[in-house]
Structure formats: structure tokens, C-alpha cells
Amino acid sequence: MLTIRKRDASDKAAAAAVEPRVVVSESDGTLACAFHGNWTTRRVAQVDAEMRKLEKRNDFKVLSLDFSSIGRIDTAGAWLIERLINAHETRGAEVKQVGQSETVTTLIAAVCDAVKRSESVQTVHQPNIVLRALEVIGRRVCEAGDDFMAGMNILGATIRGAQMKLGRGHAVNPAAIFNQLDRMGVGAVPVVLLMSTIVGAIVAQQGAYQLRYFGADIFVVDLVGVLVLRELGVLMTAIMIAGRSGSAITAEIGSMKMREEVDALKVIGLNPIGVLVFPRLVALVIGLPCLTVLANFAALGGGIFAAWLYSDIPPAAFIDRLKVAIDLSTIFAGLIKAPFMAIIIGTIASVEGLKVGGSAESLGLHVTQSVVKSIFVVIILDGLFALFYASINF
Secondary structure (H helix, E strand, C coil): CHHHHHHHHHHHHHHHHHHEEEEEEEEEEEEEEEEEEEEEECCHHHHHHHHHHHHCCCCCCCEEEEEECCCEEEEHHHHHHHHHHHHHHHHEEEEECCCCCCEEEEEEHHHHHHHHHHHHCCCCCCCCCEEEEHHHHHHHHHHHHHHHHHHHHHHHHHHHEEEEECHHHECCCCCHHHHHHHHHHHHHHHHHHHHHHHHHHHHHHHHHHHHHHHHHHHHHHHHHHHHHHHHHHHHHHEEEEEEEHHHHHHHHHHHHHCCCHHHHHHCCCCCEEEEEHHHHHHHHHHHHHHHHHHHHHHHHHHHHHHHHHHHHCHHHHHHHHHHCCCCCHHHHHHHHHHHHHHHHHHHHHHHHHHHCCCCCHHHHHHHHHHHHHHHHHHHHHHHHHHHHHHCCCC
């Protein structure tokens, strides 16, 4: 029993020797703090409250710190000591350090430098809101320029050839093109038809309500025919394809980039742009005009139904009036835009796909940017076509 008690007593004494503590003494305006024990992450919580009390004292002019009795110390302990030093240096007290070892001196100096650097970063003067706005605009313009050059590179490589292996041009792969055409064109038919029918019906219904006040119900046909064939048919189809197929292109190419399949194509001598982008771009250029034709018919069908329901215009009268309201220029004004919009959607989607990094977050970000940029540029292009048609009276 005596042996056990002696061992317990020795263990308690050893534990007490490594516990961090501060011995404080005062004399003639000097506060002396002697540090003892191990100031490590596991133990410094025991003296944190006492250190905070010492930081708040301001009844002395000189602070003397004695490190000669410190056992082990890490950054957590050094940070507590640095916090004490910084608090009294800030109020103008003189700080003296005695009994320093090389380890303690180096660690406290490193912590002090790190704290000063973080404070300098936090206190950096921010420019005013006008300069920040101009900076954001400048960055976006530079990014747009980079995207434009990348798009031109993709478009040029696509036009040059479908597959380039060791300098030899390989023939176009029809199977890949028809596969993409089936996915992007045929697969989008139901949703495009449904959307176009609803939009055509809404335009006719709203036009009927407004024109009936002037006794001009029959002009609903002109409104639906011209608006759908020149603008809404191709624009709504392009927006739907940008959200459906453009995002799919970015996700597919981006996932291949993440799994390094694009680099593997380069290693075996194939042109990734020709292999991955060419079939998708050709499928879009073929599929979007075809979908636009279907969307025009669906929108006109919805307009016929709404005009019959709200304005009592029978389908036969609607079709007769439609022959007078439109001509071939009205039809081709919309169809001419479709291939250009398809090229824009495919190019932007491919650029964003090739910019994907190695994380799932990057993939989601670039898919979102692909859809947003495609829709934005498609709408801008539609406006430019409208200005061009107006200038040539088309």
C-alpha cells in the first residue's frame, strides 16, 4: 500500500510540473510574469482566463516576462503570450523578455509576424465602390475576350476537320453525328412542341383581349403569324436548346476533362475538338432549324385554337388571313437565324466544358455559365438580326 501511495504522489507531482501556470509579482511599477510548465494546445485552456485578466491590467509601466521555466511550447501557447505582449505594447507599456531559449524566441517571433501580417491584410484600404465596379467590368471584359478567342479556336478546329490523327484528316463519322442529332433534335421534339403551342396560344389570347376593344379581332392572326415566324419561334427554341442540349454538352465534355479523357485523346494523336465538338456542333446546326420549323407549326396551332376559343375565328378563316399576313420573307427571317444560334450555343457550351477543372463544383459552375452565356448571346444576336432586317427593309 505504501508503494502505491508513493507512486500516486510522484505521478501527481509530475503532472503538476507540466501544468502551465503564471507566477505574478509586482515591484516599483513593474509586473513580472514567470511562465512554468508546458504551454501546448492540450493545456493552455487552463491559463487562458488568467492571461486575459493580465491583459486587462494597466496599473504598471514595465512588463517583464520570464521564459526560463517553460518546458514545451507550441503555437497555441505562443499565441497566448503574444496576445499579452501585444495588449500592453498597444497601450504604451515597456515589455522585457528574459530567460528566452532559441525555441521560445523563434516561435513567439513567428507568431507575432503572422498576427501582424493578418492585421495588415485586414486593414488594407478598399477602393471606393466606383473603382470596384470598374474593376469588375474590366475583369468581365477580359474574360469575354478570352472566351471569344477560345470560341474562335474551337470553331476553326471544327471547320478544319472532324478528326486529325498524326496530320492525316479522317473522314467524318456519320454515326456520331446521327447519334447526337437523335439526342439533341429528336429528343427535344416533345418539349419544344409543348412549349411552342402554349406560347402561341398565350400570344393569341392576349392579343384577342386587347384588339377586341378596337373591333380588330381578325388582326390577331397577323400578330401571331408575324411574331411567331420572325421572332418567338426561333428564339424560344434556341433558349430551350441552350438549356437542354447546351448544358448537356458542357457536362459531357467537362466530365471527360475531369477524368482526363480529353488528355488521353491528345496522347493517341486525335484532335479532341474534332472528335468531341464536331459531331455535336453539326447536330445542332442541322437540328435547330428543323426544330424551329416544328415550333412554328406548333405555335400557329396554339394560336389557331386560342383565336377560335376567344375571338370566334374559325381555323379556315385563320389560315386564309394568315396567307395574306405573311410571305416567304417572314418565314425565312426566322429560319436564317437558327444556324447562327446553333453555332453560338455549341461553341459556348464546348468552351465552358473544356474549362472545367478537377472538381464537381467546377463542373456545376461551368454548366451554369454555359446556359446563362448561351441564352444571353442568343438574345443579343436576335436583337442584332432585328436591327439588320430593319436596315435592309427585310
